[in-house]
Amino acid sequence: MSGKALAVGPACPVPAQDVERVQLGHGSGGKLSRQLLRDRFLPRFSNPALDLLGDGAVLPATGSSRLAMSTDTFVVRPLEFPGGNIGTLAVHGTLNDVAMMGARPMALSAGFVLEEGLPLDLLDRILDAMAEAARQAGVDLVAGDTKVVERGKADGLYISTTGLGLIADGFTPSPQAAEVGDVVLVSGPIGCHGVTILATRGDIGFEVETESDTASLHPLVERLRKSCGDAVHVLRDPTRGGVASALNEIAEASDIGVELDGIEKAVPAPVQGACEMLGLDPLYVANEGILVAFIAASAADQALAVLQGHPLGREARIIGRAVDRHPGMVVARTGLGGTRIVDLLPGAQLPRIC
Amino acid sequence: MKYLDEYRDPQLARTLVARIKEESSRPWVMMEVCGGQTHTIVRQGIGEALSGSVEMIHGPGCPVCVTPLEQIDRALHLASRPEVIFTSFGDMLRVPGSECDLQQIRARGGEVRVVYSPLDALELARNNPDREVVFFAVGFETTAPANAMAVWRARELGVENFSVLVSHVTVPPAMVAILESPDNRVQAFLAAGHVCTVMGWTEYLPLAERYRVPIVVTGFEPLDILEGILMAVRQLESGRYEVENQYVRSVTRQGNLPAQDLVSRVFHLVDRQWRGIGMIPSSGLGLREPFAAHDAERKFALEGITADEPSVCRAGDVLRGRIKPNECGAFGKACTPERPLGAPMVSSEGACAAYYNFKRFPAPDPRAADVAAARAL
């Protein structure tokens, strides 16, 4: 074909000063996501529960108890992957957000956007996995909705879930509650979910022997609550944007600095391999079955022990601590004793050659 | 991972740092040419660890940083055409053109895909015969054999809907441009290990001789870089200026001859514009005539698209080590990592982006911390 008929006047061929549009990077969990939230959502919906920007909101209930509520929307390509499918994610993701607020998950609702042409046997597999995940977590799906859109409009299906939980005894870890001196723990190996999805998607043509780590984290939270109680200051599941983004949010919310030391030991070999090959940083790769905890130093050993006593937390380890230097920033100690900044990324991580 | 982890041993790294400091009788200024080395130096805090003994200037060695605005604008033009699937390494997606970047083109409906290998782009063309697949062929000598092979195979297999937008550059002319610059401060170079893996190192011999500058072919892991620096310091201290090879496990004197052969069949030397540096004669690669059918510039008649770099951005002076990033008027104001004007603000290892981060970071002196730790023993 020939492009000769084309008028090539302006330097950039697309209409200059076009209206701003949503980019994929706005969904990456990095700086663009944060801007979208701060500039467009928060000013319109601002209220005390929302403005805390936790994984969900804490609401008053009867007596001294309180409700935790969280909502999340799941879009993933491919719909099925080693270790789970979009249905398992939709249950675990939302219940984990509820659990990170210190609540026992009680109930779940789900909205489904189905694309015309979605094979029903695929839908069955997704629903089976969802039901099984909810059963294992001891939570019922108590309300739901389905909508169907035209072919080509929804990548197969999207699921949005909302979870409710009960905070019974004043156990309320929160992103604002980290204190200088706290020890930072991670409950398992990092990067497995993101790398598995990237490999399964097939765009980059690599194979990896990892599975998504998708899991319900409430059992770990329950152990931490029972053994360490108020010494548990912050709990967070580092999903989109990875461990680095979660830690940045906590550092900012609590106005403390975070200093990481030896976090590379939490990166399993296949995740390291994929990240080396593609030039990605595992600290920004998504997880669906680990939590990050800020624990008072005096209770750190206890916390580590109870996490390691559960199958989900076998590989729990200490990855750093909260410091009074550089509040709002996360740094990692390097092998040379220097430090490097672990910042929020502007947008999504992309494979690089350079 | 074998051949990676052992070259990251912190104990050995600290030994090398101590050696470098011990053997430097005065502060030396070195440039690592390659962006991959810059990545390691910034991530590992090597510059910080060597401060007072060796100053590392980050070189222009990153295709993201040196691809001229004009080529970016041409890429944006192609990517916004409805019949085109535009393919690129991930590095190029956030590089700002005159008006926007490839990610914004995608948001406006252009089809832009990130590929890991140019052969993946060729495969995409074979699988989409009704579309035009264009690959953004950027890079240095290391990447040229891969891109050459994609073009060669496209002709061999008759894949007519595959073309490449070429913005290939070569390293030695850029080193000459830096050395010829009247305010050059670079006293020694770490040459790029993977460029030399392909090209060998004999072409650096006349450079070392003519400019009396030590050149050490260096790998990418912390121990490689520190050993390369130590080798360069030893040359400087003893007044030698030779080409030495630190990265012997991958680099041979003559390089990869089959790769050089195919590159020279597909490409020939052309004058190239370097972003921020300007035109450097015979510093780039262009497609040879037999491959014209796969040249996106000709296929889509892109010659009319030209662009001037924004005058407020002083990326060129930064890349040449003339000014520190924060001496640029746009730094941190009109130009930030979220809205970069120039390429060094784009990648997190770019000189400007790295500075932008450090500016906000009142770093405690790490040596002080280490001394305190030693006292506490």
Add this chain to the structure above:
Amino acid sequence: MCLGIPGRIVSLSDGGGLLMGMVDFGGVRREVCFAYLDGQVEVGDYAVVHVGFAISRVDEEEARRTYEALKEMSELDELDWMREVAETGLGPLKERPA
């Protein structure tokens, strides 16, 4: 500029006239073009891979030599430090090299 990672060659095969191979990077596998190392590599060797192309065979002997030399340097420094501490007795504690 040039991300190149060493991986272990798992298999080699003909891919429509090009020598192709499967390379393992610590548990991650990717198909890689070996056209530029045709006749120079065997299964089990390590190769440096850049954008899906093997550009060199890792020279195991040289790699070992480089690493051993570095280790030796480190051990010598350690010995020096210990000797110094022994000689200066309980004097002011020096910062330990390494």
